[in-house]
Every structure is written in C-alpha cells, then in structure tokens.
Amino acid sequence: MRSRRGFLYASNGAPTTTSRKRGRFNFFDLLPDDILLLILMKLVVSAECPADFIAVLLVCKRFNCLGLNPFVLSKAPAETFAVKPGLLSAADWFFQRCAGAGNVEAFYIMGMIQFYCFHNHKLGASLMAKAAIQSHASALYSLSIIRFNGSGGIDAVKDLITGATLCTRAAFLGHVDALRELGHCLVDGYGVIKNVAEGELYLMQANLQELAARQSTQLPRLRRRNNQPQIFLPVGGLTFGFTPQNCHPANRFLISCYNGLTPDPMLRSCSYVGCGRVETRVHEFRRCSACSVTNYCSRGCQARDWMIGHRLHCIPLLMFPIINADADAGNI
Ligand SMILES: [Zn+2]
Ligand SMILES: [Zn+2]
Known part of the structure; x- marks a missing residue:
C-alpha cells in the first residue's frame, strides 16, 4: 500500500526506507475529476464566509482548477458573496463567473447592488428576475417590494397585482416576510381580493414561523465563565441576539x-x-x-x-x- 506521497507501507503500516526511493506515485492524482468535483461541491455548500471558499482553492493546484468549475460555482451559497463595498471591484470577477455558472444567489445579490447602490434599475431588476425565475424566495419578495412601492425612479409606477402575485409565490416558498406582507394585503384588500380571515391566518403563521426560527437560530448562546446562560433585556432599542x-x-x-x-x-x-x-x-x-x-x-x-x-x-x-x-x- 502507498501513502499520498507515494511511499510504500510495510505490512505493519509504517513507510519503509526503500519505498521512499521507489515511490513516485500519488493516489490523489488517480482520483477522477467527478469525485473531486462532488467533494468540492460539498465543501463550497458549507462555506460560511468568502474565506472558506478561498481556503478550498488554495489547497492545491488541482483544487484551484476544479474549484472554479461551473458545477461548483453554481452551488456557492449566499455567504460566499458576503463582500464589503470596498472589495466589490476585486470580487467582481467571482460574481460574474458564478452568475455565468447560473448561481441564483449571485444573480440576486448583483441585482440588489445594481438596483439600490448603482441605481441601474433595469439591470438590477432583470438580474433579480433571473433568480426569481428559479424560485429564489428573497428575489421574488424583493421584486414584489419594488412593484408595491413603484421603485425605479420617477417614471416607475406601482403595480399592486404583480406585487401581490410575486409576494404570494415567495410566501409559498417559505419566505416569512412575504407571508406577513401577503397577510396584510388580504386584510386590507391591497392588490388582492379582501379576505380578512385568511389574511389573519397568514399573519399568525408568519409570527409562529418567525418565533420558531428565532428560538432555533437567533437566541443568544453566549455563556458566562461559570457556564451559566446569560439573560439579556432590550436595551437602547435593540433586542440582544439580533445583529x-x-x-x-x-x-x-x-x-x-x-x-x-x-x-x-x-x-x-x-x-x-x-x-x-x-x-x-x-x-x-x-x-x-x-x-x-x-x-x-x-x-x-x-x-x-x-x-x-x-x-x-x-x-x-x-x-x-x-x-x-x-x-x-x-x-x-
Ligand atoms: Zn426595509
Ligand atoms: Zn412609530
């Protein structure tokens, strides 16, 4: 048996001296690209910040080449695109490459930046629409806000029916804010036929979903040195646990x-x-x-x-x- 560096192992498992001279063999090179792509895809999906993705690319030359494969880039999660405004120009090639690979998060984030930061409303809305077509709940909800508010400059007009349709689609994909918005629309008859009972039901569902999500993810998990949980009260307008x-x-x-x-x-x-x-x-x-x-x-x-x-x-x-x-x- 050989190690990754090509050393031959003796029967007891330790590399032998002679095996080092003979071994020029690397099992890693024998792995087919398909398996490595699957491994990389799993690694990239679990990335919690851009540095996690970059760390994967820096492992070796082969990871660097395969990490930029469209199959891997298309699976990059939203946190991979969490860049600061000052680093946007440096990360632009990555955004473009991921968008070229069909990554919905790249479409959505680029659309939001173009719409609200660069005031390029048509391009921003079209990028968000590309994500919305692929059932991206946040993109559908953002487009519904744009339609409800008539965002997009002086010439833009409100389109309540389209806004309500997009909001309904986002709500049924599990977007809590969209569910709440839809509930209010039904209660007020805003863009949809008025149905107070159904609207209140949606509002209750939204509150329950948010409560469940907050309990599972946003509750403060900090502990004191004596391992006792800390209790925080709302101070200065912000409830602890939200950032x-x-x-x-x-x-x-x-x-x-x-x-x-x-x-x-x-x-x-x-x-x-x-x-x-x-x-x-x-x-x-x-x-x-x-x-x-x-x-x-x-x-x-x-x-x-x-x-x-x-x-x-x-x-x-x-x-x-x-x-x-x-x-x-x-x-x-
Ligand atoms: Zn807002
Ligand atoms: Zn107020």
Missing part, C-alpha cells in the same frame, strides 16, 4: 454601503436595521402611522423593527403636546 449579521448578505452590503446616510437628503432609508434599502424616488417608503418618524420599505421590515425595539420608542403624535407641556413645566 445585521443575521440578515442576507445583499442587505448587509446595502447597510455598509450607505451606513445610515442616503446619497440624496430627500431620499430616506428603511429604518429597519437589517434592511438597508434606500428610496429610489421621494416619498416612496411608508412612514410609521403612529409616530411618523420611522420609514419602512415594507410591512415585513416594519413588523421586524417593531419587535426589535421600535415599540419602546414609538410615541404617537397625539402625545407630543403632553410631552411638550411637561417639558415646559420642568417635569422632563
């Missing part, structure tokens, strides 16, 4: 791209900390009906922002005179 890292890499890119500032002071960004969408025209997003301070691209973002802290800060406009009167009296 922008919990959201999709496309949203993380938008968040770090704008960093809370919009390119035009007239345009507002979505107030939900995990969204990052910015208006493409003035007064595109809806305001919180109670305080009129926060703006949201969708009801999904509004519901999430409410749960992670806006409920603690939302002060109805009717209460402002009382607060001002208390301030004048020196009570505040």
Whole structure:
C-alpha cells in the first residue's frame, strides 16, 4: 500500500526506507475529476464566509482548477458573496463567473447592488428576475417590494397585482416576510381580493414561523465563565441576539454601503436595521402611522423593527403636546 506521497507501507503500516526511493506515485492524482468535483461541491455548500471558499482553492493546484468549475460555482451559497463595498471591484470577477455558472444567489445579490447602490434599475431588476425565475424566495419578495412601492425612479409606477402575485409565490416558498406582507394585503384588500380571515391566518403563521426560527437560530448562546446562560433585556432599542449579521448578505452590503446616510437628503432609508434599502424616488417608503418618524420599505421590515425595539420608542403624535407641556413645566 502507498501513502499520498507515494511511499510504500510495510505490512505493519509504517513507510519503509526503500519505498521512499521507489515511490513516485500519488493516489490523489488517480482520483477522477467527478469525485473531486462532488467533494468540492460539498465543501463550497458549507462555506460560511468568502474565506472558506478561498481556503478550498488554495489547497492545491488541482483544487484551484476544479474549484472554479461551473458545477461548483453554481452551488456557492449566499455567504460566499458576503463582500464589503470596498472589495466589490476585486470580487467582481467571482460574481460574474458564478452568475455565468447560473448561481441564483449571485444573480440576486448583483441585482440588489445594481438596483439600490448603482441605481441601474433595469439591470438590477432583470438580474433579480433571473433568480426569481428559479424560485429564489428573497428575489421574488424583493421584486414584489419594488412593484408595491413603484421603485425605479420617477417614471416607475406601482403595480399592486404583480406585487401581490410575486409576494404570494415567495410566501409559498417559505419566505416569512412575504407571508406577513401577503397577510396584510388580504386584510386590507391591497392588490388582492379582501379576505380578512385568511389574511389573519397568514399573519399568525408568519409570527409562529418567525418565533420558531428565532428560538432555533437567533437566541443568544453566549455563556458566562461559570457556564451559566446569560439573560439579556432590550436595551437602547435593540433586542440582544439580533445583529445585521443575521440578515442576507445583499442587505448587509446595502447597510455598509450607505451606513445610515442616503446619497440624496430627500431620499430616506428603511429604518429597519437589517434592511438597508434606500428610496429610489421621494416619498416612496411608508412612514410609521403612529409616530411618523420611522420609514419602512415594507410591512415585513416594519413588523421586524417593531419587535426589535421600535415599540419602546414609538410615541404617537397625539402625545407630543403632553410631552411638550411637561417639558415646559420642568417635569422632563
Ligand atoms: Zn426595509
Ligand atoms: Zn412609530
């Protein structure tokens, strides 16, 4: 038997001295490409950051060649594309190559960047549509938001029926925000025929799904040194356990791209900390009906922002005179 470096093993398993001279043989080279592609595909699917994928490419020359095979690139998960805005030009070849291999995540993230960062609305929407055709739930939901809001510049118009259709498709693929949006649409008769009972059922399902997902993935797993779990309460408007890292890499890119500032002071960004969408025209997003301070691209973002802290800060406009009167009296 030979080792990977070609050494011959003795019967007891140890490499012999003579085998080193004879051995020029590598079992790794004998492995067919198909098997290596399957191994690489499994490795790439489990990548949690771009560095994981790069580490696979750096193993050896053969992995480097086969790692860029379209079969492997088409399976790259969303986290592989989690780049920061400053590194986008360096990662552009990788995005293009993955998109050429038919990777739906590459289509979606490139579409979001083109639509909301580069303001190339037609190209962005067409890239997202390529992902949506292949049943990418986030792409379907993002396109429904675009249709509901009439995003895409001054000339764009709202298309409620198309928005509701896309939202329904995303909801049935398991997208929680889409399910919540569909529930509100049914309750209000917004783009669909009004059906309050069915809408409330969808809203309940969305809440249950989100609760289950939060319990399984987002609960803080930090422990004290004595191995006791820590309990955190909402502080400063944010519930512990939620960070922008919990959201999709496309949203993380938008968040770090704008960093809370919009390119035009007239345009507002979505107030939900995990969204990052910015208006493409003035007064595109809806305001919180109670305080009129926060703006949201969708009801999904509004519901999430409410749960992670806006409920603690939302002060109805009717209460402002009382607060001002208390301030004048020196009570505040
Ligand atoms: Zn939003
Ligand atoms: Zn509010």
